Amino acid sequence: ETGVTQSPTHLIKTRGQQVTLRCSSQSGHNTVSWYQQALGQGPQFIFQYYREEENGRGNFPPRFSGLQFPNYSSELNVNALELDDSALYLCASSPGQGAASFGPGTRLLVL
Amino acid sequence: KNQVEQSPQSLIILEGKNCTLQCNYTVSPFSNLRWYKQDTGRGPVSLTIMTFSENTKSNGRYTATLDADTKQSSLHITASQLSDSASYICVVSANNNNDMRFGAGTRLTVKP
Numbered sequence A: 001e002t003g004v005t006q007s008p009t010h011l012i013k014t015r016g017q018q019v020t021l022r023c024s025s026q027s028g029h030n031t032v033s034w035y036q037q038a039l040g041q042g043p044q045f046i047f048q049y050y051r052e053e054e055n056g057r058g059n060f061p062p063r064f065s066g067l068q069f070p071n072y073s074s075e076l077n078v079n080a081l082e083l084d085d086s087a088l089y090l091c092a093s094s095p096g097q098g099a100a101s102f103g104p105g106t107r108l109l110v111l
Numbered sequence B: 001k002n003q004v005e006q007s008p009q010s011l012i013i014l015e016g017k018n019c020t021l022q023c024n025y026t027v028s029p030f031s032n033l034r035w036y037k038q039d040t041g042r043g044p045v046s047l048t049i050m051t052f053s054e055n056t057k058s059n060g061r062y063t064a065t066l067d068a069d070t071k072q073s074s075l076h077i078t079a080s081q082l083s084d085s086a087s088y089i090c091v092v093s094a095n096n097n098n099d100m101r102f103g104a105g106t107r108l109t110v111k112p
Helices: none
Strands: A005-007 A010-013 A019-024 A031-037 A044-050 A053-057 A064-068 A074-078 A087-094 A106-110 B004-007 B010-014 B019-025 B030-038 B045-051 B056-059 B062-067 B072-077 B086-094 B100-102 B106-111
Touching (some): A005 A087, A019 A087, A031 A074, A044 A064, A044 B100, A074 A087, B010 B019, B019 B030, B019 B086, B030 B072, B045 B072, B072 B086
Parallel strands (some): A010 A106
Antiparallel strands (some): A005 A019, A019 A074, A031 A044, A031 A087, A044 A053, B019 B072, B030 B045, B030 B086, B056 B062, B062 B072
């Protein structure tokens, strides 16, 4: 167990819907990063939050947005879901420059 | 082009045997290299982390090596167990923490 938790563990949505995924970071970690991992692929960086501010973004459209709260927990929001958004969404927390600890992921299926 | 390439893509070995996974990278400037183990449908779990000055790092039956000159790393697993069946992902970070580049992983299957 890494101390990073994610919810829900899995969910099913339909095209066009919106989804919110949640992540609680490991104690003492002020940086949260989100990744999308398609089946059989390595994780792709979505964005990172450091002390409630976005601190870098990967090649994902604006319908992927996020938040970080004062307790360093975080949300990933995806609007106007597309079939290709089906993936495992991973949250990783880290103490700034330190090694990242990953959560168990949320499996999203878009029908 | 992915800046972190892993080989082989998949590997099948018998229980008790050793194996070595490879990772080549072009990420620059280099900060650190990590190996993660990921069970299917689960989050990656850190095995080792190495900085520029470290050549080898062990974690039980897992030993990682790093050659920063040739930009190559390997993960050696000794006396494999059935529970070693997983994907092994190489992650290379540049100097800023949000620039973590992931390899596609090596899918290891250990058979009895």
